[in-house]
Amino acid sequence: MNDEVDYDLTPDQWEVLKNLRNATSRPQRMNRFTIQGLIALGLVATNGDAAILTSNGRKVLIRGSSCLLLDLAA
Secondary structure (H helix, E strand, O other), rough: OOOOOOOOOHHHHHHHHHOOOOOHHHHOOOOHHHHHHHHHHOEEEEEEEEEEEEEHHHHHHHHHHHHHHHHHHH
16 A cells, blocks of 8 residues: 655745754744644644644655656746
8 A cells, every 4th residue: 555645835835844854944824724734734733822743744845846847947
């Protein structure tokens, strides 16, 4: 069984994932709608008031990084 799933994330969702990869780089304000969408996909979870990246979210971010570079080159 292949658990690899391609996610068609918006630029805002990519930015939130990138910001959550390092706990010290969390911005003061993040779009709640964007966070809720990532939670629904299982890429982000909440710990109290803080949003945290799940292990699946980390995998998507790592796999998606090369796709983001291709988009920038185009």
